[in-house]
Amino acid sequence: MELRQLEYFVAVTEEASFTKAAARLHVAQPGVSAQIRQLERELGQPLLDRSGRTVRLTEVGAAVLPYARAALAAVEGARLSVDELTGLLRGHVTIGTIDWIRSLELPAMLAAFHRDHPNVEITVTQEDTATLAAGLRAGRIDLAFLSLASEPPEGLRTQVVIEQDVYAAVAPGHELAGRPTITLAALAGHDLVSLPRGTGLRAVLEEACADAGVRPRVAFEAAEPPVLAQLAAHGLGVAILPESAARAYADELRLMPIVRPRLSGRIALAWRAEGPRSPAARALIDRARALPPV
Incomplete structure (x- = not known):
């Protein structure tokens, strides 16, 4: 059993689709299918029901899923601990925004962050608030600028x-x-x-x-x-x-x-209330929180 197989299994479960999981993981769809079938052969039971229009967990798959997530979280936690101890700032962060908010001077903030941390790759994605909030909760986005109504989205911390x-x-x-x-x-x-x-x-x-x-x-x-x-x-x-x-x-x-x-x-800066965040993500969140309010 390999971590890659568990990662693919979790991604297909969360996306309910082999194609969407492959796009999220930036790999070919046949490779995702092959790795999960190998995992199923090792366990001796099917983990996914492929008979419908969307992929669903079997009873065995539902039992395995929390252990797969725990294993991936443990590995990520180990990597974060090493980075913390060595003071190493590297990796990849994703920032989401509902619009390119000119009054916040996001390009200047990102440029300054890149100068200080050139080994961190940054992706900027633009979506509506509901999509960004879901991405934050799922861990696909590290921080985002959301448009809020009366209450902040569940599971997130916000700063107006x-x-x-x-x-x-x-x-x-x-x-x-x-x-x-x-x-x-x-x-x-x-x-x-x-x-x-x-x-x-x-x-x-x-x-x-x-x-x-x-x-x-x-x-x-x-x-x-x-x-x-x-x-x-x-x-x-x-x-x-x-x-x-x-x-x-x-x-x-x-x-x-x-x-x-x-x-x-x-408009509020939002980030996930719970769950591991990389040192790079925490550094970018701290930088964004220092932006003066408008």
């Missing part, structure tokens, strides 16, 4: 770095264009242009509407605030935007802070 009001933005000819502010109730019945579910700003909107008994009518969704602004500028609805994104289009749109209740969006 940006807090700003949420605005409604409309084209100059829209019937709401003359208002200096707008209430949540006044948005009822109007077509909204919003980020999709899984994003923090959408969660802020939906939680506030649920508390106020308002049913939002989201007519258009887009993954980037600039796209929302452009859709609103063409008269397709009321864009729901963070203040910084709204003010970038002040010449094209009429902006109204949402009041009664006041909606506020937060």
Whole structure:
């Protein structure tokens, strides 16, 4: 039994797919299948049920899984202990972000970290908040900048770095264009242009509407605030935007802070509350936590 076989087994279990596990491990899919079949031959029992559209654990596989995870965690812990004692900073870290947040000067922070620790490889990935939070909990991402609603995601620690009001933005000819502010109730019945579910700003909107008994009518969704602004500028609805994104289009749109209740969006640095982190990951988290709040 080899550690590589256990690593492949855990990856296929978590991804419920040989193909996705192979992509995650950066190896060929036939190699993953061959190693797991060899592990099954050594144990004398099938660990995975391959008969359905997704791969599932057999009863034996479910019994073996915690031991496989424990073995991999023990090896990782041993490596971390050696790195701690030798003061060696190397390896690979992954930072996730919902957007390339210019006000935080992420490129400058990453450049300074790379100068101090040139042997650490850094990957930057951009996803929505729900996907990033899942990646943090699974250990695929070391730290991330998330958009938060009322409560931080379970299993994560967070530090708020940006807090700003949420605005409604409309084209100059829209019937709401003359208002200096707008209430949540006044948005009822109007077509909204919003980020999709899984994003923090959408969660802020939906939680506030649920508390106020308002049913939002989201007519258009887009993954980037600039796209929302452009859709609103063409008269397709009321864009729901963070203040910084709204003010970038002040010449094209009429902006109204949402009041009664006041909606506020937060960007937070997040990292896994439990589980081993490499010295490199801890160093990058410490560097990111030192960023001044905006």
